[in-house]
Amino acid sequence: MSGAPLNLTKGPDETFILNLGPQHPATHGVLRIKLTMDGEYVVRAEPVPGYIHRMHEKMGENRTWNQYLPNPSRVDYLSAMAYSHAHVAVAERAAGLEVPPRAEYIRVIVCELNRVSSHLVWLGAFLLDLGGFTPLLYAFDDREMILDLLEGITGSRLTYCYHRFGGVCNDVDDTFVRGTKAFVEHMRPRMKLYRDLVTDNIILRKRLTDIGHISADTCRRYGATGPVIRGSGVPYDVRRNEPYSAYPEFDFDIPVFPEGDCMARYLVRMEEIVQSLRIVEQAIGRLPDGPHIAPKVPKIMKVPPGDYFFATEAARGRFAIRAVSDGKEIPYRIKLRAPSFSNLSLFEEASQGMMLPDALALLGSLDLVIPDIDR
């Protein structure tokens, strides 16, 4: 695959600049990457983010805790549940608000369903980047079932805004419980279909194996998390390392592949779908009775002065909110730690000397959501 040696000492006249984006299908959004190319080889890849900066952090400083509820789900629209979870949980931790067990279970279920749907989008889009169109249709067919389930309880298909301080806004009904059980049953054989159609496919294997190697050390230096670091052999998962919500009550594995190439990251995500289904199955089977929201939640959330932090495992890695409160209705500062930003920042180093199509495979395997990078 690699082949021709790379000569980084070439003068500027022998390289050329290639703009990838901001309007390019492979960047899945408005990300611009300024590529310095030596023929087909990448000499330097300089990401230029910021095209979809919406000031979500600044917005946190000019509206009440309650009014910020719709925002987190718009940061990473594919993994909205984990983001909203972090936001409400940081306030709950600060205010010492007890969340009923049923609410915690529901949060886990919706978050894991959301993770599956997010990985399905990634699967379709990633294979599209590599030139395979059909799997996208299969993936979206399955994803549609999740969206229907979540729409039934939240009223929305993408930016759910489902979490409330002390619980969730709507209780789950029988339709949801039955539908979710049916979905888990439906999805298991589909995983075999994906294996037959995609994972075992010789073209995909040859395209991804030993391509885009990222070492565990690189991941650590750039703060990469999620499937990216787990595809480099580091078993780091917030659900295990900083357990939150009801996660300690469930039995699940953290898939880790040590190879660090695109195939490893691919396999991590596929295995994560299976693990998420396991969690959903356990949670829906043992769903406790009780209220879906804490009984005495103040109408207008006020948080005692202090500096608070909460991290969740979103589909792309560790999402964390740091909130500083001065005791008023409006937070003093909201800082969002977005996984895609750190995962993107290693691209410059990891893509050096790669061929352009391989660099695109690497970019796709990072599963970037651009609004998450820019916030």
Place this chain on the structure above:
Amino acid sequence: MKNIIRDSVAGFKTLVVGMRVTIDQFFRRPVTVHYPHEALKMPDRYRGHIELVRDPETGKSLCIACKSCEKACPSDCIFVDGLKREGEKRKSATEFTLDFTKCSLCGACVEVCPTDALRFTKSYNLASTQKQSYFFDLMKRMEEQKK
């Protein structure tokens, strides 16, 4: 040489397996709906833009113009005005407008309303080329629904 042959055979097999999946799927029922000729039913909790709820007895809006929704809205989309009419115990709304260009469909207004005077509609076909089409006069909308 042997390896190449073995790899090619194994590789070819994966392609055949994949092709079988495609052929299987080819005979499945379609999963899509032919919008706009057919449309899906929106679930009960679907969050479309908000509208005013009428009091089933008096036929008037349940809104008491307390302005809680106006204050709760993160995006300043709601404007309510009301007055206390002669002989009535509570205020009633005289004007209620929604700037849907800014609405994020969060539901804060519906949740905060003390008299349950707001609800979500199920409308989603709202495409327009004019900004004005997204400034809704909800009072007028409710009046028109009466007819």
